[in-house]
Amino acid sequence: MTEQAHPYTPRYAHESVEERFDETLQSGFFSLERRHYRHRRFDGQWSERVLREVHVRHDAVGVLLYDPQRDCVVHVEQIRAGALDDPLSPWKLEPVAGLVDAGETSAEVARRESMEEAGCTIDELIELYTYYPSPGACTERVTLFCGLVDSHGVGGVHGLESENEDIQVHVLSFAQTWALLEQGVIDNAMSLIALNWLVRERASLRARR
Template structure:
């Protein structure tokens, strides 16, 4: 039986690369080839690659009150679908040069929700859409108190308009099941919380 990951990054040959768009985001076009599983070489083909930096997302959770904080804000990518383009999401932000994911988590917790995390529990790192984007998400659960959480936040010059909602864990999970929460970071984090909730609540006592 052949094990996975027989090929590595150095097996890919990039014959040519050019930037075809540079705006708020960047798009590159690549001409490349790589070995095939059957031993042949793939003919040179082209792909467009969305160049987007890594980001960090945090699910704020109060293990004593058993509540999470979810952020409601407008998302252009959801416009035109059969749903509201205002989504319920996690605290999130792009990683700036020189910042660790933990630095970003703490900065964005303050900017987007007025929250200070007492502890950050690493959930996972995952590629958002590796078929065409470079973005990696660093995902955490951040422990907080929801006693005075909630309200309006966001950095105005970045055109952020955010409402922070305090939500019971059962209600947040129900919103995954009925489709009201349908973005990957929130789904992954809340499902992780389902698996780790008892441990976190026990450790908080």
């Protein structure tokens, strides 16, 4: 018997936040704000004033590029500022990713970034999830896709010089990819979420080709 989904809805919505004031602490490629607010508590009372620093980012798109005919995953490798102190390396294997500019849809970003970062044309784009990577500290919402591609001839170094991008493309078998995930080499949220989706859907994707 299939278990029914829990009928969850949030108890409170936006009207249960008041006295909100956003103070800009730093403005650059990303911004840092200090947010002042009160909110309803679960006992029905109002909280004391809360102060929280929040990293304000554009929404983003991630694309796991998968070749179902060859059973390969296309990864991009680049240096990551947030991982400069990583015990292994600040260069990370990740899905293609990019920020959503004004007037763009998430699907348009997915196709654009796949060409810019990996030289891949997407044959079919499958939307997976939209999620907050860290809602306690960051405004960013990520829309994650799987892009079905032909990986024949894919590789090399890509990226936009105007954005200081230096991106190496790797085409690895699914087995190699999963081994790297289990070894902790692939350690970013986009990959973990997308590859666990792929584990579930891989057989059906391969059967369609």
